[in-house]
Amino acid sequence: MINLLSGQLKKEEGEEKEKIKKDKSKFFSFKKNEIKEPPEEEKKFETREWEERVKREEKERIEKEREERERIEREKTERERAEKERAEQVKREREERERIEKEKAEKERAEKIKREKEEKERVERERAERERIEREKAERERAKREKKEKKKGEKKKTEKKEEPVFRAPSEMVEKSEIPEVSLMPKEIIAIPRLVRERIFIFIAGLIIIIFLFLMVHSYIHWHFEALASEVQIRQGDLSILEAKAQNLLPQRNELMQLEKKAMKVDELLENHIYWTKLFHFLEIYTLPDVAWSDFSTDTNGKLQLHGQAKDLPTVARQLVVFSQAADFIKNFSISSVGIGETAEFTIDLELVEGVFKK
The missing domain is CATH 1.10.287 (Helix Hairpins)
Structure with missing residues (x-):
């Protein structure tokens, strides 16, 4: 496709040169004695x-x-x-x-x-x-x-200290006269x-x-x-x-x-996704004679552009510019070209990863 565009570009350049020659011949077809050649200084x-x-x-x-x-x-x-x-x-x-x-x-x-x-x-x-x-x-x-x-x-x-009123005759005898005799053992009293x-x-x-x-x-x-x-x-x-x-x-x-x-x-x-970055790069890498009419894209880095150019050589130059945009475009291919009053074309671009983000 690029070779075809290059051939078409050369052909159109040849036609343009022939047209310029014809215009010059028409312009300078008058007699030499009627039209004076402008001096060299004026031309310069x-x-x-x-x-x-x-x-x-x-x-x-x-x-x-x-x-x-x-x-x-x-x-x-x-x-x-x-x-x-x-x-x-x-x-x-x-x-x-x-x-x-x-x-x-x-x-x-x-x-x-x-x-x-x-x-x-x-x-x-x-x-x-x-x-x-x-x-x-x-x-x-x-x-x-x-x-x-x-x-x-x-x-x-108090009970121990009290004495009985009636005592036995033996108890009334003085202690000095009758000795005390006890037949019970002392332990029995302590029990x-x-x-x-x-x-x-x-x-x-x-x-x-x-x-x-x-x-x-x-x-x-x-x-x-x-x-x-x-x-x-x-x-x-x-x-x-x-x-x-x-x-x-x-x-x-x-x-x-x-x-x-x-x-x-x-x-x-x-x-x-910052779409302004896409517009910024398109503005940088778009030629003055190229205008974009429509585009479609997705978040995976695929972009399809529909544009119009002055002629096919302009389309070819635009492709050359895209081939040099390594910071923006990873790969590209042209899918269709139409020639009328202007050259209409469609380009499929594969963008660099992260180009839509910060």
């Missing part, structure tokens, strides 16, 4: 003036292209800055929501710790109060028991005293055991009551937290939706 001046005009026009064209590229770059920069600001705003809003949630959670945790501490102090005060009451009760019982034992001992001493001591020890031990049993029973009863009270408090706190959680469920769902939307926005920004 006209040629120089024409070259200067061409250079000036080329310079103006280049300046316009440069200004247009700068304008496109400015617009691109503005759009990127706006997108970046939107992304930063979304990020700031998400951070603000997280901070508010964190502060709220910290506040609730502090309140919970405070309530637990107050409840613990209350339970500790109640326990200390019950222990104090139990100690006072035990001291009163011990004082009563000691008082009772003291009265009992005094009563026994009742030992029995009384053992009974007293047994009763005292039994009282101590009963007292300890009552103390343990009271402590266990108090402990289970405290546990039941704490369980009720925890159940109440749990009910309050569940009620609060039910009230916060819509907010949580809304925050989750906002987070998903923010993640989608971040993903879109990362995979955003």
Whole structure:
């Protein structure tokens, strides 16, 4: 196809040269005596003036292209800055929501710790109060028991000191006259005293055991009551937290939706396709005599351009320019060419990877 275009280009150049020769022959077909040949200096001046005009026009064209590229770059920069600001705003809003949630959670945790501490102090005060009451009760019982034992001992001493009113005749005799004679062994007199001591020890031990049993029973009863009270408090706190959680469920769902939307926005920004880069490269690598009428593309780097050119040589020059655009085009092929008043053609381009992205 390129060889065909090259042959057609050479053919059209030959036809154009023949046409120029014919125009010159028509222009200079007058008699030499009627039309004077312009002097050589005027020809040089006209040629120089024409070259200067061409250079000036080329310079103006280049300046316009440069200004247009700068304008496109400015617009691109503005759009990127706006997108970046939107992304930063979304990020700031998400951070603000997280901070508010964190502060709220910290506040609730502090309140919970405070309530637990107050409840613990209350339970500790109640326990200390019950222990104090139990100690006072035990001291009163011990004082009563000691008082009772003291009265009992005094009563026994009083009974020993009292003498009977009626005595035997033998007892009325003076001790110096009748010697004391006892037929019972001394150990028999000591047995009742030992029995009384053992009974007293047994009763005292039994009282101590009963007292300890009552103390343990009271402590266990108090402990289970405290546990039941704490369980009720925890159940109440749990009910309050569940009620609060039910009230916060819509907010949580809304925050989750906002987070998903923010993640989608971040993903879109990362995979955003900048079509202005395509237009920028097309503007750089398009000849002045070529105009693009339509194009179709996809995100896989395939691009099909439909364009019009002045003639086939211009199409060939455009292909040469595309072959030198290594930073933009990976491969290309021309799929159709039509010749009329202008040369219409279609080019399939395979673009470099990542050309649509940053």
